[in-house]
Amino acid sequence: MSDDALIIYEEEIERIDSLLTKLLKGAEAKCALLVDKDGHLITRQGFTHSLDTTALAALLAGSFASTKEIARLVGETEFSVLFHQGKKDHIHMSIVGERSILAVIFDDRTTIGMVRLYAKETADDLARIFTSMNNRSRHDRPEVTADFAASAGDKLDDIFKD
């Protein structure tokens, strides 16, 4: 599974962030999050300070996973777009490539149609970035975590004491 690890570099994040900013400006949405289907947050843009984005990412991924199972039960592969409507804020989620979810939070200053339009465009661009990420050869992945366990040992003992 280590080959399957999600590894993101600065330049990719910069490109992704600029796409998300463009999406937020175009659709006049509040914030956008890019989430791994496993529940890891990849990046976020916009007004996210008041949000617990870690938990949000895990819950969004969980919500998508359960929806996918529902889709399978009705004979679909998966539902590619999910929309939650609230009183003030709404969330639009769409699938990006094979393993990520783009979630856009917006309110009544804009419309679902605008968000949908821009999210679709952005998702296509992001999918292209992810494809190029996947094609990157495994040799240029540096080993950052060589003795992670050894370095973490003391810290873990510190934190987890009865």
Added chain:
Amino acid sequence: MVSINYATREVSCKIVYYGPGLSGKTTNLQYVHSKVPAETKGKLISLATDADRTLYFDFLPINIGTINGFATKFQLYTVPGQVYYNATRKLVLRGVDGIVFVADSQPDKMDENIESLNNLKENLLEYGYKLEELPIVIQYNKQDLPGVLSQEKMHAALNPTNWPEYNASATEGFGIFDTLKCILKLVLDRARTGSSPSQPDKPVAQPAAVAASVPQPQAAAPVQPVWTQPQAAPTAPSWQTQPVEPARPAAAAQAPAYQPQPQAPEEAPAYYREAASAPQETSSPAYRPFPGNTVEEEEKMRINHHPIGLYNSGRIPRPGPEVLERQAPPQAQAAAAPGGSAADMPRMAPSLKVDKTHKKRPFWKRLFGIQ
């Protein structure tokens, strides 16, 4: 799988607490949440029913600070233990990096433990993971209760492959952090980005030493350093020696939601089909195209009634087969191209309306026989 973000310098791992219903997975998380420093933990999120049974998962993010320049985060999940929640239980296992199996030490729960362990194996296989290749720690929970099975008996029943194992009580709180520390170390050691696996000569972690260094509150327990894996094990566990090649299920290659079927050419009218197959079937004495009809009559009818029959009669030259073949509609051709964006677009169902190519003569013309 481990997520490594070079931009924010973060490493994120996913650990799942698995086990039968009411074995104490959520209690494990609650204990961890209550004891770790506030700056380390996030909010404990519990998707539970009204009766406090886990419905989907519990989620506790833990940030253990910077290690080797990377902020290291763990996401602890639990699964619902009840048998009938298998669908959601499976979903939580997606992308897991390490598993804590929480077993119930009460004698009458042993069957459930074994069933749950088998279920874990099945669910992991559906994602293409193998139980032997993932870091797993097994926890014998509820050791504070009277009449529970001893560690040796639990080991014999549940742990033939010598995973690291710990006695614990989630309500009293012993053994919880030992379990957690052990799995975190195992996971971190596997969190390598390169393709090379861990060195087999280097022991991944020394949970026995960890367990020995932390005094256990339950002094009565006879065997405290509970990890029984011998140091002189002839072979390292398989996750150390082999790079894990996850065989992704075919479903991972997401097919577009709507796959237009290549449109089969419409069936020719019945009489045409019959006549076309006539030459072969005339050899059979039982063949009778229509009651009372001869083959010659059929042939004449085919020429006179079918537009293509015009060509067969020899009155006009017959075009090549490429013209007569029904062309696939351009929509279907575009969708058939791999990776075409047209395939992702939702499409309307094909119209059932009959194409009216020729107009019927008006009623009064037919009435008076006017052409």
